[in-house]
Amino acid sequence: RAIHENIDWLLTVPLMCVEFYIILRAVGAKPILLWKMIFFSVWMLVAGFLGETVFRESSVLWGVISTLGYVGILYEVWLGSASKLASNSNDPRLQGAIRALGWFLLVGWAIYPSLRA
Numbered sequence: 001r002a003i004h005e006n007i008d009w010l011l012t013v014p015l016m017c018v019e020f021y022i023i024l025r026a027v028g029a030k031p032i033l034l035w036k037m038i039f040f041s042v043w044m045l046v047a048g049f050l051g052e053t054v055f056r057e058s059s060v061l062w063g064v065i066s067t068l069g070y071v072g073i074l075y076e077v078w079l080g081s082a083s084k085l086a087s088n089s090n091d092p093r094l095q096g097a098i099r100a101l102g103w104f105l106l107v108g109w110a111i112y113p114s115l116r117a
Contacts, residue, residue, distance in 0.1 A: 009048075013041040016105065017073065020082050023097055027089040033081050037073060044069030070109065077102040 017037035021029055044066050051062025076082045077098070086098040 009045055013045060014038060016101070017041050020077065020098070020101060023094065023101075024082055024085045027085050027091070027094065029082075029085055033076070033085075036081075037076060040069045040072035040076070042069075043072070074102075074105060077105060 017040075018034065020037060021031075021034035024033065047062050047066035047069060051059040051066060055062055082098060083102075086095045089095065
C-alpha cells in the first residue's frame with residue numbers, strides 16, 4: 001500500500017525541485033541549487049518511505065526525520081538561495097512564480113498527507 005501511495009511523490013517532489021531550478025536558471029541559478037533541492041527531496045522521500053514500511057514501530061521518528069528534508073526545501077525557497085535569486089532579479093513575474101510555487105510547497109505538501117489518511 002505504501003509503495004502505491006508514494007509513487008506520486010516519487011515523481012512530483014523531484015519535478016517541483018527541478019522546476020524551481022529551471023525558472024531561476026535564467027537569473028543565474030547554479031546547478032548546486034538543483035542538487036540541494038534534489039538532496040532534500042530524496043531525504044524526505046526515503047525517510048518517509050522507511051517510516052511507512054520498514055520501521056513502522058518508530059514511524060513518528062521517521063516522520064520527523066522526513067520533515068527535516070521538507071523544511072530544507074522550504075528554507076531554500078523562502079529564505080535561501082532560491083529566494084535570494086528571485087528577489088535580486090527585479091522581475092515581478094519571476095518573483096510571483098517563485099512565491100506561488102513556495103505557497104504550493106508550504107500549503108499543498110503540508111496538507112497532502114492528511115488527505116491520504
